[in-house]
Amino acid sequence: MILLNSKxxxxxxxxxxxxxxxxxxxxxxxxxxxxxxxxxxLLSNFxxxxxxTFLGSIIxxxxxxxxxxxxxxxxxxxxxxxxxx
Amino acid sequence: MARALAALSATLNCANCLLEPxxxxxxxxxKLRVQAEVDISSLGAGLPVRDDNTVDxxxxxxxxxxxxSALGIACGLVVGGLICAATLALVIHxxxxxxxxxxxxxxxxxxxxxxxxxxxxxxxGWVVGFILGYGFALVRNAAVWMWLTVIRSRAEMEQxxxxxxxx
Numbered sequence: 001m002i003l004l005n006s007k008x009x010x011x012x013x014x015x016x017x018x019x020x021x022x023x024x025x026x027x028x029x030x031x032x033x034x035x036x037x038x039x040x041x042l043l044s045n046f047x048x049x050x051x052x053t054f055l056g057s058i059i060x061x062x063x064x065x066x067x068x069x070x071x072x073x074x075x076x077x078x079x080x081x082x083x084x085x
Numbered sequence: 086m087a088r089a090l091a092a093l094s095a096t097l098n099c100a101n102c103l104l105e106p107x108x109x110x111x112x113x114x115x116k117l118r119v120q121a122e123v124d125i126s127s128l129g130a131g132l133p134v135r136d137d138n139t140v141d142x143x144x145x146x147x148x149x150x151x152x153x154s155a156l157g158i159a160c161g162l163v164v165g166g167l168i169c170a171a172t173l174a175l176v177i178h179x180x181x182x183x184x185x186x187x188x189x190x191x192x193x194x195x196x197x198x199x200x201x202x203x204x205x206x207x208x209x210g211w212v213v214g215f216i217l218g219y220g221f222a223l224v225r226n227a228a229v230w231m232w233l234t235v236i237r238s239r240a241e242m243e244q245x246x247x248x249x250x251x252x
Contacts, residue, residue: 002149045181046174074166075159082155 001083006076014069021064025057148229151222160218165210172203 021043028037029052037052044050047063168189175186175198190196193209 001152001155002146039183042181042184045178045184046171071163071167075163078159078162079152079155082158083152 003080003083004076006073006080009076010069010072013072013075014065014067017068017071018061018065022057022061025052025060026054028052029054029057148233150226150229153219153222153226156222157215157217157219160221161211161214164214164217165207168210169203169207172198172206173200176200176203 025037025040028040041050041052043060047060050056050060050063171186175181175184187196187198189206189209193206195205196202196209197205
């Protein structure tokens with residue numbers, strides 16, 4: 001059976017989710033319009049400080065990286081624990 | 086008597102003379118056959134023959150199967166935990182009118198944005214995550230197995246493609 005590297009999985013998932021949110025935010029910022037990112041802005045309920053602006057995209061990157069990292073580490077740790085049992 | 090012995094000796098010498106080339110020829114043929122078998126097995130139609138049957142560690146790891154139940158449990162825990170955390174964040178910090186997380190009750194029977202709803206959401210998320218993780222591992226293992234079967238079949242076909250040339 002494969003065993004997963006928890007930290008590596010966390011870094012990969014964190015980076016992917018962080019870059020994803022960063023790109024989506026900046027895409028909406030560049031696109032412009034009367035209500036920029038009206039729905040994406042709702043993420044500020046979970047990520048305090050997040051806005052649909054360039055600065056907000058950097059803050060969002062940090063938040064999404066943390067969430068992705070935690071998800072990856074938990075996923076890898078639980079998988080390894082159960083697979084080795 | 087002496088004459089008879091001389092005649093016998095001459096006969097034996099002659100027999101030796103006759104047998105010697107036959108024996109030499111037979112020995113040469115055996116040598117050639119062994120050499121040909123060694124050549125064919127070592128060439129293997131371009132495939133290197135390994136003395137041992139050991140497989141490299143990284144190669145073994147690349148094709149090793151995923152533990153289905155373990156991945157299911159891990160994904161279930163993560164998905165359930167995310168739904169529970171999102172619900173608790175809304176319960177604790179107050180609901181934003183536009184955050185419609187309660188719509189999850191369309192799929193998760195009994196779910197609501199409340200303390201009890203967080204627990205129910207965790208259970209539903211665990212079930213959904215388990216199915217996703219288990220299904221992913223199942224499909225991935227099946228795909229790797231099929232891939233290995235194709236690779237092995239191709240290698241065997243390639244190995245025996247010039248089989249008739251060696252006859």
